[in-house]
Structures are given as C-alpha cells and as structure tokens.
Amino acid sequence: SSSCKLFFPEDPVKIVRAKGQYIYDEHGREYLDCINNVSHVGHCHPDVIKAAHEQNQLLNTNSRYLHDNLVDYAKRLSKTLPEKLCTFYFLNSGSEANDLALRLARQYTKHEDIIVLDHAYHGHLTSLIDISPYKFRNLEGQKEWVHVAPLPDTYRGIYREDHKDSALAYANEVKKIIEQAQKRGRKIAAFFVESLPSVGGQIIPPAGYFHKIAEHVHQAGGVFVADEIQIGFGRVGKCFWAFQLQGQDFVPDIITMGKPMGNGHPIACVATTKEIAEAFADTGVEYFNTFGGNPVSCAIGLAVLDVIKKEHLQAHATQVGNFLMELLNQQKIKHPIIGDVRRGVGLFIGVDLIKDQEKRTPATEEAEYLITRLKREYILLSTDGPGRNVLKFKPPLCFTMDNAKLVVDKMDEILTDMERENTCEPIGKHH
Template structure:
C-alpha cells in the first residue's frame, strides 16, 4: 500500500512502532499527516489546506518549481562527490561570496547545520590553538555530541556543563537583567561576556570562540541590541578567540533589511566564521561554512584532508544556486521586509488589545510574540501559549512556541508568506484570545462566588476547545 493511501491512524501506529519516541511530532495529541506542500501551504491526507507559519526550511516556498527542476535536471546528468572538478561548486561559492563581506571568501560545503557548526568548532580550535567556547544561555547549535556540549538548551537536561564551556546571559531586553529602559543594553550585555571570559582566564582556561545565533531562536526569538556583536568581538578577540555566527535559522534574506542577520549589527562588523543550513537548500540537505583565508590556512596546515561525501555535490550546488535565483528574481528579501513590517504592526495592535501579549519583537519574517501571565512579573504564559497553538491548528494555521518558558509564539514562515496570510493569522489569533479572555473571566467570577462549583479547575483547563 502506498504511504499516501494509509489512514492517519495506521501511519501513526507504524511510526510509534518503528520510529524512536524521542523523534517527536508536532501536536502529539492529534498530529497532522501532511502529504503535500506548495508555497506557504501544506495539505493533509484529506486535502485540507494549512497555512505554514513556522517552516523556515522551505525558505522560498514548499516544492518551489525552480528548485525542484534544478535538482531534477542535475540528477539526470551527474551527482558525485566534490573530489572531481565541476562548475556547480565553484559557481555556487562565487555567488555566496557576493552576498558576504569580502573577508569571508573560503567555503566548505556539508549536509546539515549541525555538521557546519561542528566544522566551525574544529576551525576555531585549530586557528587559535585553544579549546574553550563561550555561548549564550538557552542556545542551541545542533544535535552532534560536540554541539550538545555548547548548547545549554540541551546539555542542562543531560550531563551538564563541560568545564571548557562558558555561558553568558542571553541579550534579552524584555526578560533579561538589562531591559528596554536601560541606557545601553548592548554595552551591559557585552560586559557580561567580558566577565565570563575573565573568570575563565583566571582559572587558566583559553578561549577559542564565541558561538552565537545572529538572532537567538530557541532562546525566544531574541533581537540582540545593536552594537552588541562588535563589543563582544573586541572582548573575544582580545582573549585570543574568534567570533562565529550561526545563521542556520535566520540567513538568506529573512530579516528583510539585509541578506544576513549579523549585518543588523552594523556594516563594520565582520565575523570570522559564518555557518549556514536549513533555508540554504529549501529542504535539500545542504549546509555551508564560510570563513577567512587565515582561518582556512590554519586548518589546512594540519595536513588532514577535509572530505564530505555529499557536501558540495553537483545536485546540492544546483539546488543552492536555484534558491539564490528565486530569492533574487522574486525579490523575497524586500518582500520579507514589507510583509514582516505589516505583520508586526498587526500584532502590536493585538498587544494593545490583549494583556496576555507582553511583547512583540522581530524583524522581517522572524517574529516572536511573548505571552505573559501578568505585566508586573512577565511570568511566561506557557499553558495559554500551548492552548493557543492548538486552537490555531484546529483552524488550519500551523504555529509553534519557543523560549525557555515555551511561551513565545514564533513566526518563521516561508518567504512567500503574504499580506493576506498575515491578516488571516492575526484575525484568528484575535478571535482565540478574545474567546480565552471570556472563559478566564467566567472562571474568575465563579471562584469569587461564596460557594464556587467544585468542578472548576485551572482556568486554562476549563477553556472551551470548540473550533472558533
């Protein structure tokens, strides 16, 4: 029987039997079976259309015909490893170089963002001769063992922090120690990194690198204050380390104003290494590390060959070139700026209307909506966020949560996400929040009665789950 002919229940039963349970599904209580995608939409086995607000891998849209055709045509001619001369790999490297500062001119191609960050770690250690890494709290840089070690989001649930890993505060001006009313949060958060470095050096540790997502995603859709990266770079380089930016979630024009999110930190800031993944191949397994000649030469001086069986293959590079072509011809970077600004304005209007929305932050099509229990404490509204996502799914809108409190609604849709899509999402968000507020108000009224009903449980649990 073809997979798309199975009922959802049968597919779910097979998955539970054959796939590791740690490979989790979205909406585990009622998962969606997706059989087709096109643009910013996904379709289940019954043909129902879902608006995809979170799939930043399908960067230029699910199954974009130009990307699909490029892979198909190259697959019919040749697909082999990069030990043979082929034009695709050099053409692609040249096109990527045109988007980056001129110092970042050496490229290594791989299959995944995790592989890219692992290679970046090796490059940094070889170049500096040091071992230690500074990372931000709540960071996630990949699933390899080396990257779990530098991902507080993961290692705090496992064996804990290694002695060569040093964690600095997340530069979150909504929840962190230096907030929106601080006169210079960039300098304050950068000073915290300096304190972390100094403390490590006092113990005889030597810093190889500072790893940072240009816009921390798992940490809660964070926008670091402008000027933070340049000041941190001064501290890191002063300690003999290098600066690595992880663009795996947010690169390739998503921020609208620039092609790369690190460019939000100023035109004079240039990292030593940039890692890329996810959107780079629009769903094809492709990743890249870009670095300087100096870092690359130090790596080559080991005499150990770097080889990746599938990285830089003719098909992968054809796909990468096609993604860049679509971004340019369809002007998706400018589109992200326009639609993202429109969506942010609609969400800010909802913030003024619904007290549960504590903060709306973002740039381009990278946006977070921070849900809170109350304004004074900014306590994360975790249960409410989970309920809201569930209700949106019932109304054929796919959204998810992130952040340490799992209370941040994250918007990272395909770049073809439209103004009408923005209106639709926010209208449904408004409807669900309005419904939630009515139920919460009813719960509060019942609790104030002299003899409240015994079956009135937690307010969120009492919310009516009927479709809006």
C-alpha cells in the first residue's frame, strides 16, 4: 500500500544483514544505526539467536499447555518491577499490550474516559488511534471520551524551564481536565502516558509530575498506565524502567512493554496488580492470545534479560549516554540551530533544532536536511516531535563512545557547512 512508508524515500536503503549497532546494505556498505530501539542488545545478538534456535528445535506452541519458559520469564520480569505489579499477560506487540491495558482499566474502574498527552502515540489499533492525538488529529478527530493534556515539555511547552514548579503546573492541567470532565458527568478510567514521551519529541517529564497526576487520577477513580514500549528494559541506564526516574516510590497500576523485549522478535507484555487482573477475570470471558507467551518468545525474552545483565548494558547506556549528551551540549554552544539538548537519560536523547533562539521556531527542513546528509556519511538518524525537528537518539544499547563521537563530529561538519551556506539547498538535490 502507498500508506506504507520507507526511511529516506528519495533514496531508500536496502538492508541485507546487521550485527550489533551496524547494518549493511546489498553492496556491503556499513551504516551506524542510531535509530533502532527494537534491536535492544544489538542486531542479531548470538545469545538471543542461540536461545531461539534451540527452543525452535524442541517446541513452539500456545500457552494453553504448561511450559517452564513462560513461568521462568514471568518470574524474571517480576524481579525488575515493584512488588504489586505481579500479574502478567503476554502478547505479540506493543499495540496489543496497550489495547489490553485499556480493557483492564475500563473493566476495573467501570469508567470509560481516558486522559492522554498531546502528540502521544500508543499504537495502530482502532482503540489506540482513538487515544493517540498524533494520529487522530489527522483522521476523524477526538472522541468525547478522550481528554488531551499538555505535553510536559519544559523547552517549548506552556510551562518552561524558568517556571518555579513545572511538575505541579503541568499536573494541575490534568486536574483541571478531570474536574471539567466530571462536571459533564464523565468518569475517568485511566491516565495513559509514555514514561518518556517519544513521538512528542523525546520529552523528559519533570520529576514529581507522575506522583501528582496519579493522586488526581486515583481520586477520580481511575488508574495510571505507564507505556514503556519504547523506553523500557534499561534504556534509561540508571533504572530498568523509565517510570522509576520519577522516584522509586512511584508505582503505576498497569505497565505495558514491547519493542526491546525480543530484540526484534515480536513479544509484548502487560504487567498489573492482582486486583485489576481479578476484576478482568470477573467478566467470565477468558483472555487468550495464540502466540503470546509461546516457548520460543519466552526463551528469547529470557536471553535478552541475560544479555542486559551479563554485558552490564544499563551501566553502559548511562556512561555512553552521558558522554553523548556532553558532546551534544558542546555543539549547542557552537551552533545556534541547536536550541535544546534534552536532559536525556541513558540512550534516550533528543536534540531540538530551531530557526530562532527567541521564538524557538522548529527547524523542520534543516533537521530533514541534516539527517539526509548524515545518511550520505553512513549514519542513520531520524526526527520526531510535533515539528519533526527533534533528532532522536535511540540506538541499540551496545552503541559505543567512539560511535557517539563519530556521529557528533559528522553533525558538527554538516552544521558548519549549513552555516557557511546560510541556507539549506532543497533536499531533492542530494542523491
């Protein structure tokens, strides 16, 4: 279908193999992958491939039969989570996980309405398009049961870095939404949020924001759903889950996970409390997923957890991420087009490009030009954010300091050229 898009459509890359943080085209050319948060521990990691191959030779079937892999994986996952998140559902994709989280929230609360952040994206099922402003604004619009809160962006949002308590101010916006909804007789089922909003522009919510929102949502009889599909499994470095950046005492009611779980293999999960799971079971309708929790998926999931631990990838993500942010902040001083380097964590970093320091106008064309030029240097990077002007760094966790230096050096060269020319040539001229 013409609605299925490629990276770099003017000059697409045909990839035939990959290893670690590198991918290779049909001519054997090596590209550095700064995009792929799915191949979490590195493309084609031998330990993950071995686990899949060995289990594939024994058995792969659905979870209506007993199998140790399913229980072992659930136990291992539970050790990474707060104690109350002790019940698991296994699925195939982040979209399936978020759809199930919606069903759990509504069944438990007996309410319908959902609060989401502006520019959020939670998946491609019909139920999730309805709660993804990033999508529904271009389609049939906002449903009456959906409420959109401001993105807690302290660089270009309504409360910025100079605000004395941006966490409280942004949380109060959610409180207002709840109060207005209640006046209209609406009842809140859930606040649904990516722990670090990704499509919204690699946003790092201010500390304390989730605590305050959870308080308002719980008072309204709703639950807090943390979407960890893009940023879970140690990407943020110092914590295994990004919601933990808000404080070790913060615990969502439901979390969803996906992409990095299987290092490229389709596996996803919903973790929740016993109370919410029991309320879901009280419907008398069973939950079954043909491929969710199959022995091969669980073997792969276990191997990914083993690699993260064995290769100290959380500590590595912190170290390399800090180094990359330091280099990018040096470029910010040098190049006025860099408006903000997100106070990133681990290997989740955004660089906001602007046309004007005062107005902070998104430099959309310049960002597109920059990633097109980087591709010619065999570096794959992409953009996000409402203005498509935020460079997003979410590479495999094996990304190194040398990789970081190479990318920033090339960015420096290209930005220097752009300043010298003082304008961007149309992208189409570059092939």
